[in-house]
Amino acid sequence: xxxxxxxxxxxxxxxxxxxxxxxxxxxxxxxxxxxxxxxxxxxxxxxxxxxxxxxxxxxxxxxxxxxxxxxxxxxxxxxxxxxxxxxxxxxxxxxxxxxxxxxxxxxxxxxxxxxxxxxxxxxxxxxxxxxxxxxxxxxxxxxxxxxxxxxxxxxxxxxxxxxxxxxxxxxxxxxxxxxxxxxxxxxxxxxxxxxxxxxxxxxxxxxxxxxxxxxxxxxxxxxxx
Numbered sequence: 001x002x003x004x005x006x007x008x009x010x011x012x013x014x015x016x017x018x019x020x021x022x023x024x025x026x027x028x029x030x031x032x033x034x035x036x037x038x039x040x041x042x043x044x045x046x047x048x049x050x051x052x053x054x055x056x057x058x059x060x061x062x063x064x065x066x067x068x069x070x071x072x073x074x075x076x077x078x079x080x081x082x083x084x085x086x087x088x089x090x091x092x093x094x095x096x097x098x099x100x101x102x103x104x105x106x107x108x109x110x111x112x113x114x115x116x117x118x119x120x121x122x123x124x125x126x127x128x129x130x131x132x133x134x135x136x137x138x139x140x141x142x143x144x145x146x147x148x149x150x151x152x153x154x155x156x157x158x159x160x161x162x163x164x165x166x167x168x169x170x171x172x173x174x175x176x177x178x179x180x181x182x183x184x185x186x187x188x189x190x191x192x193x194x195x196x197x198x199x200x201x202x203x204x205x206x207x208x209x210x211x212x213x214x215x216x217x218x219x220x221x222x223x224x225x
Contacts, residue, residue, distance in 0.1 A: 060086065060093045060203040064169065067210050069188070069222035070135050072178065076187035077212055077222060079135055080174045080194065084206065086166055093200055095153045095170070096162040102151045104174060105195040109186050114174075116152040118162040132221075138173055147179040149186055172198065190214040 067082035086093060097117040104111040119141065134154065142150065154171045155164060164170050174196065178187040188194060192212045199205035210224040 060090050060200050061164075061198060061206040062087045063206075063208065067208065067224040069212065069224050071216050071218055071220050071222060072187065073218050074178075075216045075218045076178060076185070076189055077192075077216070078176055078178060078187050079138070080176070080188075080196075080210075080224070081134065081171050082196075082208060082224075084170050084172055084198075086164060087203075090166075090203075092163050092165045094163050095155070095200070099201045100153075101197075101199045103197040103199075104149070104151070104176075105197075106176075106186055106188070107192050111149045111186065114149045114151050116150050118153045118155055134171060134173070138175070142175065147177050147182075147184070148175070149177045150175045172196075188212045190216060 061084045063082060064085040065083040067080060069077040069081075070079040072078040095118045097115060100115055102112075102115040104114065119138075138152075138154075142148075151172070151174045153164070154173060155162075155168050156170070157168045159165075159168075176186040176188065178185050190212060191214055194210055194212075196208045197205045198208075212224070213222065216222055
């Protein structure tokens with residue numbers, strides 16, 4: 001009888017040990033799930049932060065050709081134009097006045113708040129290859145405002161809105177004020193340097209730095225590189 005009782009107690013102890021072991025396994029599995037889940041969550045957040053940081057470090061716009069200047073009747077660069085397009089991987093960029101900030105740095109002035117917005121090709125039907133026509137159209141549009149600093153985008157192959165899309169091309173045009181009567185001169189003379197910054201709603205700003213060559217002549221087009 002005593003032997004049967006001892007065997008029965010041994011069986012109970014074995015079951016209790018198995019229950020405790022199973023409980024430890026369940027707890028360990030639950031903790032492992034929590035740790036793995038937190039690891040996946042942290043990895044995802046790290047990936048999102050890296051993607052966001054990369055997007056902010058890259059400009060949405062890039063140069064798509066050479067910058068060109070146009071001199072006035074006293075051989076000073078009054079107009080500057082450079083072609084731009086969307087950077088690789090960018091689907092579109094809104095260029096309306098409320099989303100773009102333009103800064104122009106000259107040897108004798110820093111120009112802010114001169115951005116006028118977008119002027120679509122369809123508004124005046126210019127040939128995008130003919131820079132002379134582009135300048136003439138801008139001169140006509142802003143007639144009477146020759147003594148103002150201003151900047152604008154002109155979009156070609158456009159659909160009538162202010163959004164630059166992958167199939168579209170744009171020229172960024174800057175007009176620099178020169179008013180002998182008031183003594184104001186923001187135009188560029190020989191060897192002057194201009195720095196232009198164009199910042200959109202997302203991404204780093206597009207920065208363009210160019211230097212005027214020496215020996216410029218009046219009413220001509222100047223290659224700025």
